[in-house]
Amino acid sequence: MLGIKKSDLRENEPIKASVAGRDFVLVLHNGRVNALDGLCTHEQGPLFEGSVDGDGLVCPWHSGVFDIETGKANENTPWVTDTAHYDVGEDQSGELFIEL
Ligand code: FES
Structure with a gap:
């Protein structure tokens, strides 16, 4: 359990969630909650501090x-x-x- 409810999320505002020592980013987008790995595949930038542009989650580092x-x-x-x-x-x- 994440200790987070859907009603805690705002559309297109990423937040951090942690499970079993791993960080994820949650994004409510088009009314559906999505979870992605919290660290970027480039240089491990914190995607939970990223922003949404259209259907994309933008890494805050590069x-x-x-x-x-x-x-x-x-x-x-x-x-x-x-x-x-x-x-x-x-x-x-x-x-x-999160369904791991
Ligand atoms: S760490 Fe995310 S784009 Fe470089």
Whole structure:
């Protein structure tokens, strides 16, 4: 459990979530909660401090872009490679969990 509810999230405002010593970024996008690895595939920039541009999550360090809904690296920022995308579930109390 993440200790976070969907209602804690704001559309297109990434936040950090930690599970089992790993950091993830959660992004509510088009009404759906997405989870991606928290550290960028380039030089481990903190994606949970990134921003959203269209359907992309932008790394705060060197502006690498990842598709929020798939984790795919944007072809216009070839210095980043694809990252993992995870489905996010909700338990009966509304708390979110990442399906690892
Ligand atoms: S660390 Fe993310 S683009 Fe460089």
